[in-house]
Amino acid sequence: xxxxxxxxxxxxxxxxxxxxxxxxxxxxxxxxxxxxxxxxxxxxxxxxxxxxxxxxxxxxxxxxxxxxxxxxxxxxxxxxxxxxxxxxxxxxxxxxxxxxxxxxxxxxxxxxxxxxxxxxxxxxxxxxxxxxxxxxxxxxxxxxxxxxxxxxxxxxxxxxxxxxxxxxxxxxxxxxxxxxxxxxxxxxxxxxxxxxxxxxxxxxxxxxxxxxxxxxxxxxxxxxxxxxxxxxxxxxxxxxxxxxxxxxxxxxxxxxxxxxxxxxxxxxxxxxxxxxxxxxxxxxxxxxxxxxxxxxxxxxxxxxxxxxxxxxxxxxxxxxxxxxxxxxxxxxxxxxxxxxxxxxxxxxxxxxxxxxxxxxxxxxxxxxxxxxxxxxxxxxxxxxxxxxxxxxxxxxxxxxxxxxxxxxxxxxxxxxxxxxxxxxxxxxxxxxxxxxxxxxxxxxxxxxxxxxxxxxxxxxxxxxxxxxxxxxxxxxxxxxxxxxxxxxxxxxxxxxxxxxxxxxxxxxxxxxxxxxxxxxxxxxxxxxxxxxxxxxxxxxxxxxxxxxxxxxxxxxxxxxxxxxxxxxxxxxxxxxxx
Amino acid sequence: xxxxxxxxxxxxxxxxxxxxxxxxxxxxxxxxxxxxxxxxxxxxxxxxxxxxxxxxxxxxxxxxxxxxxxxxxxxxxxxxxxxxxxxxxxxxxxxxxxxxxxxxxxxxxxxxxxxxxxxxxxxxxxxxxxxxxxxxxxxxxxxxxxxxxxxxxxxxxxxxxxxxxxxxxxxxx
Numbered sequence: 001x002x003x004x005x006x007x008x009x010x011x012x013x014x015x016x017x018x019x020x021x022x023x024x025x026x027x028x029x030x031x032x033x034x035x036x037x038x039x040x041x042x043x044x045x046x047x048x049x050x051x052x053x054x055x056x057x058x059x060x061x062x063x064x065x066x067x068x069x070x071x072x073x074x075x076x077x078x079x080x081x082x083x084x085x086x087x088x089x090x091x092x093x094x095x096x097x098x099x100x101x102x103x104x105x106x107x108x109x110x111x112x113x114x115x116x117x118x119x120x121x122x123x124x125x126x127x128x129x130x131x132x133x134x135x136x137x138x139x140x141x142x143x144x145x146x147x148x149x150x151x152x153x154x155x156x157x158x159x160x161x162x163x164x165x166x167x168x169x170x171x172x173x174x175x176x177x178x179x180x181x182x183x184x185x186x187x188x189x190x191x192x193x194x195x196x197x198x199x200x201x202x203x204x205x206x207x208x209x210x211x212x213x214x215x216x217x218x219x220x221x222x223x224x225x226x227x228x229x230x231x232x233x234x235x236x237x238x239x240x241x242x243x244x245x246x247x248x249x250x251x252x253x254x255x256x257x258x259x260x261x262x263x264x265x266x267x268x269x270x271x272x273x274x275x276x277x278x279x280x281x282x283x284x285x286x287x288x289x290x291x292x293x294x295x296x297x298x299x300x301x302x303x304x305x306x307x308x309x310x311x312x313x314x315x316x317x318x319x320x321x322x323x324x325x326x327x328x329x330x331x332x333x334x335x336x337x338x339x340x341x342x343x344x345x346x347x348x349x350x351x352x353x354x355x356x357x358x359x360x361x362x363x364x365x366x367x368x369x370x371x372x373x374x375x376x377x378x379x380x381x382x383x384x385x386x387x388x389x390x391x392x393x394x395x396x397x398x399x400x401x402x403x404x405x406x407x408x409x410x411x412x413x414x415x416x417x418x419x420x421x422x423x424x425x426x427x428x429x430x431x432x433x434x435x436x437x438x439x440x441x442x443x444x445x446x447x448x449x450x451x452x453x454x455x456x457x458x459x460x461x462x463x464x465x466x467x468x469x470x471x472x473x474x475x476x477x478x479x480x481x482x483x484x485x486x487x488x489x490x491x492x493x494x495x496x497x498x499x500x501x502x503x504x505x506x507x508x509x510x511x512x513x514x515x516x517x518x519x520x521x522x523x524x525x526x527x528x529x530x531x532x533x534x535x536x537x538x539x540x541x542x543x544x545x546x547x548x549x550x551x552x553x554x555x556x557x558x559x560x561x562x563x564x565x566x567x568x569x570x571x572x573x574x575x576x577x578x
Numbered sequence: 579x580x581x582x583x584x585x586x587x588x589x590x591x592x593x594x595x596x597x598x599x600x601x602x603x604x605x606x607x608x609x610x611x612x613x614x615x616x617x618x619x620x621x622x623x624x625x626x627x628x629x630x631x632x633x634x635x636x637x638x639x640x641x642x643x644x645x646x647x648x649x650x651x652x653x654x655x656x657x658x659x660x661x662x663x664x665x666x667x668x669x670x671x672x673x674x675x676x677x678x679x680x681x682x683x684x685x686x687x688x689x690x691x692x693x694x695x696x697x698x699x700x701x702x703x704x705x706x707x708x709x710x711x712x713x714x715x716x717x718x719x720x721x722x723x724x725x726x727x728x729x730x731x732x733x734x735x736x737x738x739x740x741x742x743x744x745x746x747x748x749x750x751x
Contacts, residue, residue, distance in 0.1 A: 425715040425735045431698060432618070433674060433744045439622040440646050441747055442612040444590060538699070538711065567615045570697075 018049070019300035037402045039152040039303050039367075043395070046307015054311050066372040069305075070260075073298045074369070075250045077148055078261050079243075080295035081172060082268035089165045096344050096352075097169035100360075104170065104336045105143055105177040111332035112325070113139030119324045130382055133189050138386050140181035141374055142329060142393055146367030147171040147261075148302060149394075153365060153402045157409050163356050167363050175261040175369075176210040182373060183257070189378070213259035217266025220249035224267070225274035225468040238283035239290060242275060274468040302368045306394065309371070315388035325389045326396050329366070337361040355412045362405055365397040366390075427538055587643065591636050601633035602626070617697045621677050645673045648746035670745040671736065675729050685726040688712055 003010075022045050026038055090097070113136035120130045150171045154164060184202040191198070224245035231238045246267050253263035276284055337360050341352050352360075374390040377383055592598075594606050607613060607623040616622065626634050626642045634642075647665040662669060678686045678694055691712045699708065719731045727735075 423718050423735070424711065425718045426739065428695065428698070428711075428715055429674075429732075429736055430739060430744070432678075432694065433739075433741070435616055435618045435698065436622060436674060436677065437646070437745060437747070439613055439616045439618060440643065442610055442616070443594075443607065443622070443626075444587070444643055444646075444747055570615050570617050 015301065015304070016297055018045075019297060019304055022304070023296070023300055037153045037398075039149060040399050040402055042300055042303035043307040043310075043398060046304035047310060048307075049304065050308035050311030053308070066376045069302065069368060069372040070254070071251075073302050074148075075247055075260070075264060076291070076294035076298045077151075077302075078172065078250075078264050079246050079268055080291045081147060081151065081168070082265035083272060083291060085168075085265070085269060086161075086165070087269060089161055090169055093162060093165055093169065095347075097166060097173060099340055099344065100166065100170040100337075101173035102177055104340055105145075105174040106181070107336045107339075108143035108329075108332050109136070109139045109177075109181055111139075111335070112143055112328045113137075115328050115332070116321070116325065119321065122320075124320075130385075133185060134380075134382065137182070137185040137189060137377070138325075138374075138389070140178060140185055141370050141377075142325065142366060142390060143332075144174050144178040144366070144369060145171040145364045146369050148299060148369075149365035149367030149398055149402070150363060152299065152303075153398075153405060154363065157359075157406045159359060159409070163352075163359060166352075167360055172261060172265060176213060176259040177206065178369070178373075179257075179259050180206040180209050186378070209257070209259050210262060212256065213253050213262035214266045216253045216256070216258060217249050217263035217268075218270045220245045220252070220263075221267040221270030222464075222468065224271045225278070228275050228278040229468060231279065235280050235283055238279040239286040242271070242287050243290070245271070274464070277469050306368055306371060310391050310395070315391065316382075316384035317388055318385050321385060322389045322392050326393055329364075329393055329397075333364045334361040337364075355409075358412065359405070359409060362401060362408065365401060366394050367398065368394075370394060424535065424538065427535075584640070587640055588636060591639055601635050602639065603633055618677065618694075625673070625677060643747070645670055646745055646747045648742070665746070667741055668733070670741055671733055672729065674745070675732050678727075678732075685724070685728050686732065687726045688716060691715060691727070 019042075022042060023038075026041055113132070116139065117130075117132045117135040120135065145167075147168065150167055154167065180202065184205065188198070224241055227241050227245070228238060231241070246264050249267040250260040250264040254260040279287070337357050341357050341360075345352060370390050371394060374383075374387050377386065591602070594610070595602055596606060596609070597603070604623055604627070607626070608619075613619045613622070626639065628634070628638060641664070644664040675686070676682070678690055680690055680693075681687075692708060695708055695712055703711075716725055716727060719727045719735045721731055721734070722728070
């Protein structure tokens with residue numbers, strides 16, 4: 001038995017296998033994911049595993065190595081998020097997102113840091129040796145909202161596109177701020193004295209980290225696009241370039257102490273358009289599937305490891321500190337969201353409602369990033385306290401907030417509902433008006449950002465496309481591409497059926513030879529059974545307005561949602577009527 | 579309408595006007611990708627063009643969009659004697675009504691309703707089911723027994739709905 005020889009890859013594969021089997025297990029029970037978010041279940045599995053290992057070996061189970069997390073587990077998730085991020089709503093709301101990410105995070109960090117320092121001053125808690133700097137350091141790592149946890153929970157609740165993009169974008173971009181503040185405070189801890197010059201240097205560093213990350217990402221993205229221009233004859237390795245370049249951008253950014261997450265997002269968003277035009281359709285599908293697969297595995301592993309690492313002797317339980325940490329996290333986030341939203345609503349007409357604010361505040365989940373950062377702290381004697389506090393905060397946010405957010409959202413929505421169910425006529429007319437408004441809004445265009453978007457489009461068509469695209473022709477929007485694909489498919493179907501006439505492909509559109517007596521129909525319409533049937537039909541089949549669904553979903557590919565099916569149907573119908 | 583809004587609208591108008599001749603044609607509208615997948619896309623486009631014409635100038639463009647200006651509180655009380663502003667509730671509803679009523683006879687007939695329904699609902703609904711939905715809609719709204727929905731009946735159906743909010747563009751002040 002040569003276990004030593006294969007130990008490392010064997011154990012890794014076993015963990016991944018465990019993660020995947022756990023995932024299958026959850027989806028076997030249909031009811032479970034709707035009550036308990038998947039992330040909770042995964043942590044639970046991790047806790048069990050950790051307990052087993054602890055019991056067997058009688059020592060603490062392997063703590064998740066921060067390096068493994070930051071170098072191997074986090075990049076696939078962020079890449080997946082960046083690649084499938086719908087760029088239009090993201091850039092529409094970029095101002096708000098940046099405001100929440102930067103100002104909000106700074107607010108949270110200082111708020112939590114200072115208030116915890118205040119708590120430490122209370123003699124009864126025996127916490128006097130935790131200095132202000134330590135508290136600020138702790139604040140910087142605990143304040144950041146975590147994209148992994150947010151993604152996991154927000155999939156369960158269906159919020160509108162704008163809200164989704166706000167919280168999601170914020171959780172991705174606050175990495176830059178977190179990195180800077182964390183490193184800043186850590187270096188301050190080691191320095192004997194702190195001059196104001198150092199503080200200014202810190203502020204400057206923030207801009208460097210953020211913008212540097214974007215530049216690095218874009219550079220790699222453009223290079224990737226350029227490379228794919230020449231891959232016509234070796235289609236098989238095309239998907240590899242996408243992943244290699246993105247990962248390289250992440251590593252390069254980390255090497256220069258810039259924000260890796262921002263870099264990888266910039267890389268993905270930058271190269272997506274050109275790469276998709278250059279690589280073959282099959283490679284494209286491969287890229288999408290692999291990305292989803294890797295990010296799913298990473299996601300699962302992170303949560304399981306979180307559970308495993310919780311068990312053990314790494315904690316110092318000082319309950320007052322821990323409780324106040326949790327409370328302050330909630331309070332400061334809520335305050336931050338309120339204040340910032342007040343400013344945002346003054347500037348934009350597109351107001352963020354109270355319900356939205358609640359979701360943003362309550363949806364500020366902490367996750368594995370905080371956990372890893374706390375393990376990276378230098379060893380000082382209060383480190384275990386911080387570890388314990390971080391663990392409790394993460395568990396609290398993921399479990400309690402994760403599980404209750406859905407019922408609370410439903411509760412808030414129910415309060416606005418009318419007393420009587422809308423009549424059929426109302427439903428139809430309301431949907432009609434919604435479509436009408438969506439159309440008018442599209443015609444009237446999106447203010448402000450349109451100027452920059454036009455400029456970018458101009459730059460794009462004049463220079464970038466010539467360099468980066470293999471076949472330079474008129475840029476086609478995804479709608480047109482979809483339309484062309486449908487046309488081709490339709491033509492092939494017709495040819496195969498041997499008909500050149502206008503043959504309807506859906507039997508339901510065929511006009512049967514049934515004679516329908518109008519009087520009889522009216523009588524039937526009065527029947528309550530028919531009414532219920534109608535309501536059900538409408539609820540299931542009315543096309544959704546463009547903006548009411550989440551555009552990004554962890555578990556399904558973009559082309560497979562029902563929204564796209566509807567889009568295809570609409571296009572087919574319009575074409576027939578032309 | 580403030581000066582800055584007019585400027586913005588004008589820049590949007592010119593960016594849509596690819597032919598740069600100061601008017602928009604139907605093709606210019608059809609180039610907007612999101613409109614292509616809007617079930618009511620064609621009808622909305624037609625609403626911009628006056629009877630029988632194929633080009634719309636900026637004035638017409640603005641006029642149609644003015645229906646969707648949000649109603650401000652201070653507007654409700656002033657100028658009771660003047661002509662009703664384009665974005666009043668009644669005019670907004672009239673605009674929507676005109677999108678249903680293609681033959682402009684002042685009534686939404688069963689066929690016109692069926693056409694709109696077919697556009698908004700998937701292909702999985704049979705004609706029969708669609709017919710019963712249309713019948714139900716007419717039956718709920720019809721008060722004078724002509725088996726069609728007149729404008730007054732249309733208004734009555736939507737009286738509980740916050741039409742002012744539903745038909746206001748959210749980024750125009």
